[in-house]
Amino acid sequence: MAKIGVDYYPEHWDESLWEQDAELMAQTGVKVVRMAEFAWSRLEPKEGVFDFGWLDRAVELFASKGIEIILCTPTNCPPLWLYEKYPDALQTERSGQPIATGIRGHRCYNSPSLRKFSERIIRRLTERYGSNPAVTAWQIDNELDAVHCCCPECTERFRKYLKEKYGSLESINKAFGSNVWSGEYSAWTQIKPPLGSYPLGWYNPSYMLEWHRFCQKSVNDFVRFQAELIRETIPEAVITTNTWLCENAPDFYKMSEPLDVVSYDNYPPTRLPDDPDALYSHAFHLDLMRGIKRKNFWIMEQLSGAPGCWMPMTAAPKPEMIKGYALQAIARGADSVVHFRWRSAVSGAEMFWHGLIDQSNVPSRRFYEFAQLCREAEALDTDGTEVSSDIALLYSPDTETALKIQPQTDGFHYYNQLKSFHDGIISLGANCDIISQSADFSGYSVIIAPTMFITDESVVKRLYSFAENGGTVVLTNRSGVKDQYNNCIMAPLPAAYSELTGCTVQEFDPIGWDAAHVEMNGREYEVSCWCDVLKPDGAAVIASYTDRFYKGSPAVTVNSFGRGKCYYVGTIGKRDFYKELCARILSDAGLDIITDLPRNVELSARKGGGKEIIFIFNNNDKEVEFSYLNKKFRLKPFEMKTVTQS
Ligand code: GAL
Numbered sequence: 001m002a003k004i005g006v007d008y009y010p011e012h013w014d015e016s017l018w019e020q021d022a023e024l025m026a027q028t029g030v031k032v033v034r035m036a037e038f039a040w041s042r043l044e045p046k047e048g049v050f051d052f053g054w055l056d057r058a059v060e061l062f063a064s065k066g067i068e069i070i071l072c073t074p075t076n077c078p079p080l081w082l083y084e085k086y087p088d089a090l091q092t093e094r095s096g097q098p099i100a101t102g103i104r105g106h107r108c109y110n111s112p113s114l115r116k117f118s119e120r121i122i123r124r125l126t127e128r129y130g131s132n133p134a135v136t137a138w139q140i141d142n143e144l145d146a147v148h149c150c151c152p153e154c155t156e157r158f159r160k161y162l163k164e165k166y167g168s169l170e171s172i173n174k175a176f177g178s179n180v181w182s183g184e185y186s187a188w189t190q191i192k193p194p195l196g197s198y199p200l201g202w203y204n205p206s207y208m209l210e211w212h213r214f215c216q217k218s219v220n221d222f223v224r225f226q227a228e229l230i231r232e233t234i235p236e237a238v239i240t241t242n243t244w245l246c247e248n249a250p251d252f253y254k255m256s257e258p259l260d261v262v263s264y265d266n267y268p269p270t271r272l273p274d275d276p277d278a279l280y281s282h283a284f285h286l287d288l289m290r291g292i293k294r295k296n297f298w299i300m301e302q303l304s305g306a307p308g309c310w311m312p313m314t315a316a317p318k319p320e321m322i323k324g325y326a327l328q329a330i331a332r333g334a335d336s337v338v339h340f341r342w343r344s345a346v347s348g349a350e351m352f353w354h355g356l357i358d359q360s361n362v363p364s365r366r367f368y369e370f371a372q373l374c375r376e377a378e379a380l381d382t383d384g385t386e387v388s389s390d391i392a393l394l395y396s397p398d399t400e401t402a403l404k405i406q407p408q409t410d411g412f413h414y415y416n417q418l419k420s421f422h423d424g425i426i427s428l429g430a431n432c433d434i435i436s437q438s439a440d441f442s443g444y445s446v447i448i449a450p451t452m453f454i455t456d457e458s459v460v461k462r463l464y465s466f467a468e469n470g471g472t473v474v475l476t477n478r479s480g481v482k483d484q485y486n487n488c489i490m491a492p493l494p495a496a497y498s499e500l501t502g503c504t505v506q507e508f509d510p511i512g513w514d515a516a517h518v519e520m521n522g523r524e525y526e527v528s529c530w531c532d533v534l535k536p537d538g539a540a541v542i543a544s545y546t547d548r549f550y551k552g553s554p555a556v557t558v559n560s561f562g563r564g565k566c567y568y569v570g571t572i573g574k575r576d577f578y579k580e581l582c583a584r585i586l587s588d589a590g591l592d593i594i595t596d597l598p599r600n601v602e603l604s605a606r607k608g609g610g611k612e613i614i615f616i617f618n619n620n621d622k623e624v625e626f627s628y629l630n631k632k633f634r635l636k637p638f639e640m641k642t643v644t645q646s
Pocket residue numbers: 142143265301340350353
């Protein structure tokens with residue numbers, strides 16, 4: 001059974017409402033509530049003065065209804081008294097000024113005061129609730145991102161981080177190429193955070209990559225600090241933190257090392273894009289989350305109503321979306337789906353980010369669909385099952401950062417590179433893992449490694465030996481461009497990978513939004529953003545350009561390498577291009593594919609304990625009809641069907 005839950009804020013509601021809320025949850029089939037991630041000012045209204053009474057009563061109430069509780073450390077929102085008295089707890093902006101308080105997430109992870117007061121409140125919470133069997137898991141903070149705090153503490157720590165990594169200023173100057181624009185450091189005090197109003201793209205890219213790595217390390221240290229604290233009191237605690245694909249992304253892999261479970265805040269779009277080529281499916285996000293620890297994960301916040309607040313509201317979830325998208329998450333490895341939020345707020349900045357029940361407090365369509373979801377999830381026998389795949393897509397936090405520092409051309413986004421292949425694979429009915437490039441490759445037949453921009457020699461070696469031993473590797477444009485320091489490598493691209501690809505890039509054309517065309521298998525495809533003009537050196541040509549000054553030149557190649565092969569994709573197409581390409585790659589690798597699934601129908605399988613559950617999801621806002629497993633399927637918009645085989 002996958003557990004369905006809700007995010008609940010007892011501190012927002014009159015206590016007289018709690019009992020009826022908890023009762024309705026229990027009747028509806030809610031199995032878990034998450035609480036207290038923003039409630040520090042209610043738990044410690046004054047320095048050293050604690051009030052756990054209300055939380056005791058809430059915990060006891062839900063426990064009495066048989067509902068599990070995920071308790072959070074409230075460190076996302078230190079109270080205003082804390083910031084006022086201990087201003088080092090506040091982040092410092094690039095202007096050098098402390099961030100203005102009054103919203104949330106203002107804390108500096110490295111602040112000694114924040115650490116001190118966090119430790120005290122976390123100890124109080126774990127000592128109080130650690131032995132309560134109803135509290136089954138702990139969430140650290142909320143949506144931690146690698147914020148660029150420029151305070152004196154972070155500045156000192158950044159210097160220390162560089163000193164430990166490089167040893168001397170000479171090595172830093174060499175690694176960063178700091179002599180460009182006379183940026184050489186001659187004293188440690190000259191190393192600073194990126195203060196000022198310059199666009200970040202004007203800073204030295206090596207420095208910027210290290211700065212972001214340092215900010216990621218600050219989040220990781222903060223998560224480890226909290227996880228260790230929780231475990232001191234509750235050695236067997238199940239610990240998570242809810243994450244998402246934010247601007248200053250943490251390194252998901254390192255951040256989750258001290259955690260037991262990855263959890264994700266999942267808000268699929270409620271209005272499907274008009275462009276049929278838009279890659280809107282959150283299957284990508286879900287596969288990325290499952291790949292962080294390569295095991296099942298949780299959803300800690302799930303779409304429940306019309307999103308809005310700091311932006312104009314967007315469409316209410318259409319009928320079946322709430323249920324369908326929660327089941328889509330389960331299909332892709334979620335064991336728990338907690339909905340944001342039980343009831344829409346009546347005060348505070350997020351009153352128009354809607355929950356399951358509107359401000360009217362009258363349960364209606366969305367709530368009844370949620371209730372149906374609770375029943376369906378309870379009936380699903382997913383215990384002991386997992387998603388496995390023959391195909392892995394590689395993700396690199398460093399490459400994501402480096403491409404944000406130096407965007408390559410209009411429309412070129414790292415996530416889109418990954419999403420295009422992911423979409424190609426799932427359009428053929430195959431499962432796909434998205435994993436760290438440092439993860440073990442054994443067990444996979446195909447490794448797709450889009451845009452290996454920052455070169456990591458150990459990953460290069462492992463990709464060569466993967467192909468050598470019979471695997472299929474797929475590489476793309478903008479691979480082998482940079483070294484570990486984010487400097488360009490002086491060699492024909494794809495540099496370190498050239499022997500594996502059996503081709504080099506003669507010239508490239510960053511065409512941005514403009515269109516070019518390639519011919520593949522007798523069909524013409526529109527491409528955009530990037531055109532590598534390839535020079536084969538042993539590789540066979542699969543697709544060639546049909547226009548521009550490089551008309552007739554190769555755009556996609558395949559090379560035999562050892563017992564395996566390597567494809568090189570020099571340009572960026574639309575959805576049909578990737579479907580065609582992936583069909584060729586997967587069938588060549590001997591994998592089963594289904595070529596006639598309707599667009600946006602997603603299959604995925606969870607296996608284990610001698611059974612296999614196949615999930616069939618219509619991620620379209622229109623009905624579809626098709627044959628699969630010798631049966632006719634007709635699926636309503638956003639409907640999920642399952643087939644269990646033993
Ligand atoms: C998440 C956040 C929640 C809430 C939600 C809807 O990013 O964790 O606290 O803000 O978005 O806006």
